[in-house]
Amino acid sequence: MSNYSEESILNYLGPYKGDASAVLRSLQVVQELLGYVPDSALDLIAKNCNVSRAEVYGVFTFYSDFRSTAPAKAVVKVCVAEACQASGCASLISELHDKGYDIHKGTVKADIQMEQTFCLGNCALGPAAMVNGAPIGRATCEKIFAATKAVTA
Template identity: 40%
Template sequence: MKYSPWSQDAARVLLATLRDEKGPVLMALQLMQKEFGYVNPECVPLIANYFNKSRADVHGVLTFYHDLRTTPPGEHQISLCVAEACQAVGARDLEKKVKAKFPDETADSYCFGNCALGPAVMVDGKLIGRATLAKIEEARR
């Protein structure tokens, strides 16, 4: 996936689009990640100042949510569902194989709502049902 390089000026322009939102902090962090691929730590004071919150408030939100990351992502992102419905059809075995092959790209996830066609895996934002290592490799290309 393509992201813009981190820039405080670009971030400020984006934050301005949320000026009229009620309760904007989480939205602001999500917007940063969507644009830059991650939440640069410089965003914390930036968002805090912009919306008149404390840095602790923003840090608290940033560290609460599993989706938010503070380091740039790799070229590919593989999210494996390891919740019950996918466990029932071999997600744990798949997890071992995928993590052995792509240790730096793979993260656990809990449910993509594809529970009748598991194991479910999301590769670079694309959902794969009845996932196998081969299908994941194919989607990574």
């Protein structure tokens, strides 16, 4: 698990030892630490929370936030929900497509990962996007790539 040993991860999961209700939070802790949840972490969490691996796997696969592989340096989320549709996100999505990014498929290219999301809560300033957690209002290709440049450089 890259820079973290099993032991150090267990340290972070310490408060959740024996707590079956902490499966989701444990997955979040691991993803926060590593950027993703490696397969071996599922066993670790299962053991620590005293639940079966199947239960942990079930939670892991239910929530769309979790990744099983490391994310790109820049993770871009583009809103595809109604308010952004009304504000013309379709043309933004097709421009991104022309640049080789299919947000519906989560294309990774040049350290940039483009994903779709349903609502970022910035519905009056659509199209809305987010780059590594930083919000972009009235999003354009230009604005998005300026933001990704800043985090991939």
